[in-house]
Amino acid sequence: MKVNKNLTTIGSVGLALCLTFGFVRTPSAFGQAPEGKQAAKGGINRPPDPRVQQRKYHFADTNEDLPYAVYVSSKVSKDKKNPLIIALHGLGGDENSLMRGNALDLAEEGGYILVGPLGYNPRGWYGTPVGTPRASKGGGAPKGQLNNDPPNLRELSEKDVMNVLELVRKEFNVDDKRTYLMGHSMGGAGTLYLGTKYASNWAAIAAIAPAAFAMQANAITMLTPVKDAMPIIITHGDADTAVPVANTRLWHDAMVELKMQYAYVEMGQEDHGSIISKGMPDIFSFFKAHTKR
Secondary structure, eight states, X not given: OOOOTTEEEEETTHHHHHHHHOOOOOOOOOOOOOOTXXXXXXXXXXXXXXXXXXXXXXXXXXXXXXXXXXXXXXXXXXXXXXXXXXXXXXXXXXXTTTSSHHHHHHHHHHTOEEEEEOOSSTTOGGGOOSSOOOSSTTOOOOOOOOTTSOTTHHHHHHHHHHHHHHHHHHHSOEEEEEEEEEEETHHHHHHHHHHHHTGGGOSEEEEESOOOTTTGGGHHHHHGGGTTTOOEEEEEETTOSSSOHHHHHHHHHXXXXXXXXXXXXXXXXXXXTHHHHHHHHHHHHHHHHOOOO
């Protein structure tokens, strides 16, 4: 399939909704963990933004205290239901990796609670399938198990995300009809995996340059159960050498075939890091347009 630069495709009912709110692309400084050799400006694990709360909770499975990060818009109130976004970082990142830049500005404007779990450790992969093949030369495939990683790392990573979701629901007056999931790279793969596995939790999900190599051959199978219930937006830059955009176009094809409510935003000359901030306004517009029925 040929996809042109700066392509945005919008499917099904999502067309009218997304056109209503529009797609705005404005530059913003924003760093995130790259994969492969491609680097993002701003570094991978910079100090947390002072607007973000640093939290910990006890993870009973391993008897450890795990961190998570929380940003609460000034528009959030205990007297009303408030929208929530869970944000999953990329390989080598941490709970603060997506809690910076225009993501916080957009969360403030939209009245969101924005939450970043660690996913147990920086390479947990959020429960996605093991043994991911490289889709092409230079692709950012998952790294092998490290000596200090538990054998059930991916299971622990998945549990951490779902634990943090429940912690936030207990603390805040969260709107279950406006609860969303997004993630970048490894976190984009985790978004597609946890988004479809726990679809009843989400009003919509957003995958940014998803490193979903192990799952892309089964995209139709994964998406079929949620095709009428869970809108998806995927953003990617065509200059990405860590996760080639050709991989993500397979997910686009699957969403088209299933006639899903979706948006696919492919931006010319954006790479694995820059697509995060450049696509963030599109993601927030998409979330605003989709409330759970």
